[in-house]
Amino acid sequence: MVAASAPAAVDVLAARLRAELGDAAVVTEEAARRTYECDGLAHFRAVPALVVLPESAEQVQTVVRACRDEGVAWVARGSGTGLSGGALPLVDGVLIVTSRMRRIVQIDLSNGRAILEPGVVNLAVSRAVSDDGWFYAPDPSSQLVCSIGGNVAENSGGAHCVKYGFTVHHVTGLEICTSDGELVWLGAGQAAEAPGFDLVGVFVGSEGTLGIATKVAVRLLRQPEAVTTLLAAFGTVADAGAATSAVIAAGLTPAAAEIMDALAIEAAEQAVACSYPAGAGAVLIVELDGPAVEVAAEEATVRKLCDGAGAFEIRVAADSAERAEIWKGRKSAFAAVGRISPNYIVQDGVIPRTALAEVLAEIDALAAASGIRVANVFHAGDGNLHPLVLYDATVPGEYETAQRVSGAILDLCVARGGSITGEHGVGVDKADKLPRMFSGDDLETMQLVRCAFDPTGLANPGKVFPTPRLCGEPPRPRAAGDLASQSRQQAGVLAW
Amino acid sequence: MVTVVAPTSATEAAEVMRAAVSDELTVLPRGAGTKAHWGGTQSNVDIVLDTRRMHGVTAHEPGDLVATVRAGTPLRDVQAVLGLAGQRLALEAGFTEATVGGVLAAGEAGPLRLRHGSGRDLLIGVEFVRADGVVARSGGRVVKNVAGYDMGRLLCGSYGTLAVITSATFRLHPLPPARTWVSRPVGTLDEMADLVGEVMSARVSPSSVEIDLRGTSGTLAALIEGSRAGVDARAETATRQLGGGAVIGDEPAWWGRYPFAPDDVAVKLAAPVGPLGSVLGALRAAAGPGVAVRGSAGTGVLYAALPGSTSAEHLHSTLAALRSALAEAGGSCVVLAAPPSIRDEIDLWGPVPGLALMRRIKDQFDPARRLASGRFVGGI
Numbered sequence: 001m002v003a004a005s006a007p008a009a010v011d012v013l014a015a016r017l018r019a020e021l022g023d024a025a026v027v028t029e030e031a032a033r034r035t036y037e038c039d040g041l042a043h044f045r046a047v048p049a050l051v052v053l054p055e056s057a058e059q060v061q062t063v064v065r066a067c068r069d070e071g072v073a074w075v076a077r078g079s080g081t082g083l084s085g086g087a088l089p090l091v092d093g094v095l096i097v098t099s100r101m102r103r104i105v106q107i108d109l110s111n112g113r114a115i116l117e118p119g120v121v122n123l124a125v126s127r128a129v130s131d132d133g134w135f136y137a138p139d140p141s142s143q144l145v146c147s148i149g150g151n152v153a154e155n156s157g158g159a160h161c162v163k164y165g166f167t168v169h170h171v172t173g174l175e176i177c178t179s180d181g182e183l184v185w186l187g188a189g190q191a192a193e194a195p196g197f198d199l200v201g202v203f204v205g206s207e208g209t210l211g212i213a214t215k216v217a218v219r220l221l222r223q224p225e226a227v228t229t230l231l232a233a234f235g236t237v238a239d240a241g242a243a244t245s246a247v248i249a250a251g252l253t254p255a256a257a258e259i260m261d262a263l264a265i266e267a268a269e270q271a272v273a274c275s276y277p278a279g280a281g282a283v284l285i286v287e288l289d290g291p292a293v294e295v296a297a298e299e300a301t302v303r304k305l306c307d308g309a310g311a312f313e314i315r316v317a318a319d320s321a322e323r324a325e326i327w328k329g330r331k332s333a334f335a336a337v338g339r340i341s342p343n344y345i346v347q348d349g350v351i352p353r354t355a356l357a358e359v360l361a362e363i364d365a366l367a368a369a370s371g372i373r374v375a376n377v378f379h380a381g382d383g384n385l386h387p388l389v390l391y392d393a394t395v396p397g398e399y400e401t402a403q404r405v406s407g408a409i410l411d412l413c414v415a416r417g418g419s420i421t422g423e424h425g426v427g428v429d430k431a432d433k434l435p436r437m438f439s440g441d442d443l444e445t446m447q448l449v450r451c452a453f454d455p456t457g458l459a460n461p462g463k464v465f466p467t468p469r470l471c472g473e474p475p476r477p478r479a480a481g482d483l484a485s486q487s488r489q490q491a492g493v494l495a496w
Numbered sequence: 497m498v499t500v501v502a503p504t505s506a507t508e509a510a511e512v513m514r515a516a517v518s519d520e521l522t523v524l525p526r527g528a529g530t531k532a533h534w535g536g537t538q539s540n541v542d543i544v545l546d547t548r549r550m551h552g553v554t555a556h557e558p559g560d561l562v563a564t565v566r567a568g569t570p571l572r573d574v575q576a577v578l579g580l581a582g583q584r585l586a587l588e589a590g591f592t593e594a595t596v597g598g599v600l601a602a603g604e605a606g607p608l609r610l611r612h613g614s615g616r617d618l619l620i621g622v623e624f625v626r627a628d629g630v631v632a633r634s635g636g637r638v639v640k641n642v643a644g645y646d647m648g649r650l651l652c653g654s655y656g657t658l659a660v661i662t663s664a665t666f667r668l669h670p671l672p673p674a675r676t677w678v679s680r681p682v683g684t685l686d687e688m689a690d691l692v693g694e695v696m697s698a699r700v701s702p703s704s705v706e707i708d709l710r711g712t713s714g715t716l717a718a719l720i721e722g723s724r725a726g727v728d729a730r731a732e733t734a735t736r737q738l739g740g741g742a743v744i745g746d747e748p749a750w751w752g753r754y755p756f757a758p759d760d761v762a763v764k765l766a767a768p769v770g771p772l773g774s775v776l777g778a779l780r781a782a783a784g785p786g787v788a789v790r791g792s793a794g795t796g797v798l799y800a801a802l803p804g805s806t807s808a809e810h811l812h813s814t815l816a817a818l819r820s821a822l823a824e825a826g827g828s829c830v831v832l833a834a835p836p837s838i839r840d841e842i843d844l845w846g847p848v849p850g851l852a853l854m855r856r857i858k859d860q861f862d863p864a865r866r867l868a869s870g871r872f873v874g875g876i
Contacts, residue, residue, distance in 0.1 A: 110769070112769065
């Protein structure tokens with residue numbers, strides 16, 4: 001529908017936006033547009049018909065209104081680090097890039113809040129308040145680059161979300177531009193809550209399908225008094241998993257609990273020479289934070305439990321430099337895999353933590369049966385797996401095999417009652433897999449929200465949902481007569 | 497005439513809703529009814545859908561710190577089951593009989609909200625029945641999950657106006673080995689506000705910071721949780737930080753209880769923590785020097801009791817003054833409950849950011865206005 005009239009509409013749009021926003025904000029040249037053809041999931045590519053770089057909420061509104069008037073769909077993009085193709089452009093649509101909206105609008109430490117423009121880089125928030133003893137908790141691995149607006153769209157997590165929660169737990173208010181071009185404040189912002197439905201809660205994680213966030217109010221936290229980071233080396237991943245379970249069973253809530261298997265360690269050693277204990281089949285990184293007196297006691301408990309689970313070496317970071325050294329291998333793990341394999345797929349699935357050992361064994365079996373190597377890096381504290389499925393694109397059929405293995409891993413997650421994505425999102429990559437978790441009724445219900453926010457379907461169409469619902473469709477016909485009379489009888493029986 | 501129907505499952509609840517659709521009846525979802533007097537008046541209730549026969553903890557995996565609970569289960573029963581495994585749902589109700597579904601739908605949360613947030617922050621999966629009788633779910637039973645929209649958040653605090661919650665899956669937390677309270681009398685609102693900032697230090701790291709005030713004086717208390725030795729040391733630190741007669745002791749009698757009686761006008765304030773002193777000053781100026789206030793000073797969510805004998809006119813001007821002060825600070829206040837004689841005369845909710853979008857959501861979910869109609873913001 002949009003496609004048929006798009007080329008002409010986009011020309012009209014470009015001219016209008018040049019006039020309203022200036023030439024510098026509108027990118028029409030093909031080579032320049034091509035630089036936006038993918039996000040962090042480079043397998044999917046599409047050159048957008050037009051790229052616009054607004055500098056303010058009002059300019060976003062101008063762009064969205066122009067799109068509405070011309071019936072052109074649009075996609076919002078922050079820093080383009082997403083791993084599910086959520087910011088994949090539309091060839092006949094507009095890409096709205098927020099990278100020029102990088103102002104920290106307000107910081108109020110008396111109330112523990114900051115108001116940010118969506119292009120602000122995640123780490124810039126903590127950096128702005130760290131000297132005063134505060135931080136912003138969500139810390140996705142890409143935090144040096146990724147934007148707050150993108151974090152809002154994806155409900156980004158990070159290594160520390162096992163204790164601190166995800167983006168949604170830290171966003172207290174939003175200014176959004178809806179697809180009909182209205183700028184609307186949602187939620188409280190400065191206070192803990194506001195009257196009405198929790199629209200902030202449903203907008204965060206909606207992957208750009210409900211509108212664009214133009215300002216983000218976030219909660220800041222006081223830095224913990226003490227932080228300790230401990231690295232334990234085990235012979236097997238199962239032992240490292242058992243140690244994690246023992247820590248949780250002891251009633252501890254670590255700030256992070258991360259496991260890497262032998263193949264992931266090998267890659268990290270080659271890439272960044274992290275010098276993890278030689279011969280480790282797995283390493284477990286546990287970070288503890290809080291009041292110093294609690295952290296000291298917890299560290300002793302974790303040491304004891306790791307010993308009990310068979311750790312053959314335990315290192316504890318004495319200072320922030322040593323802490324960075326321990327984290328270096330983990331944080332570089334995804335990119336490091338490029339050292340041991342020409343190509344790889346980063347998977348993101350979740351299982352109940354108690355199923356860890358079994359699922360990892362099943363992943364091993366899958367890998368062995370297919371001849372494909374799988375490196376495992378995961379957030380052990382919350383069961384969020386990041387299997388890295390290695391392949392060589394120059395070998396015929398290997399990509400297809402890797403895709404099959406990657407998909408089968410998600411099936412394992414779903415079979416255990418887990419999720420097809422813990423933090424990377426659905427995007428285009430997993431839209432067809434959403435029905436493995438949800439019924440048609442479940443997905444239709446979610447799209448009721450979509451229809452309330454974006455009845456014309458111009459906001460990031462084709463993402464998240466496998467089958468878009470046309471808004472304004474009459475509700476599906478329901479069997480009325482017989483069912484209703486049965487229900488009345490049932491109701492009579494039940495009344496009391 | 498109101499018919500009370502008590503289904504035992506989501507399937508049966510869906511049958512009730514479908515019957516309501518075919519007979520064009522309106523439905524009010526209800527748990528134990530502890531907050532039945534909260535919110536706006538729903539005109540013409542035909543069916544009360546009582547959730548209490550949907551009862552019990554249906555799954556609890558201690559190793560995963562996750563539990564699934566049917567909506568009609570009293571929260572205290574849930575805590576009893578979880579406590580056996582040394583765990584808890586970090587959610588508290590202001591009424592002892594309150595059900596899980598009711599606590600979620602009314603957006604109730606107690607002192608632990610400083611550390612753990614409210615129900616929407618702990619809910620990881622939800623099953624519900626839509627106004628058209630369709631059973632749907634979102635989320636799941638793992639803590640980390642970004643697949644699909646989070647419908648649970650939308651239902652939390654929705655007063656039953658979008659769907660009937662039938663089951664909820666929560667993230668759990670370990671029960672702390674030790675808990676203690678540090679309490680201190682406060683004489684002025686400014687002193688109180690300063691002390692709240694002090695005690696929320698990283699060294700003390702309290703789970704809750706609550707106040708109990710009548711007029712300008714009362715008590716500030718912080719809950720400290722952790723290991724036995726750690727709690728003792730942190731409580732000592734808190735005592736020094738607070739000074740002025742701070743004492744270490746057990747749970748104060750008023751802890752987690754609303755300051756209002758059934759006949760009072762019950763007000764909930766959500767204020768920024770920074771200007772809390774001036775917000776409470778505005779409340780005192782508007783509502784009179786003797787106004788009773790309790791709640792989470794650490795998060796700025798506080799409850800106030802105004803006499804139920806207040807005239808609608810007086811209440812209207814009190815709310816206008818209070819809302820004006822709150823709007824300046826970036827906060828809001830709602831009237832949770834008021835005597836029937838004045839409830840329909842006043843604006844219970846005040847300004848609602850995003851109200852037009854909320855109406856559109858209601859239109860999508862319940863175009864016939866079948867569920868709890870009129871109970872929520874903007875007459876939703």
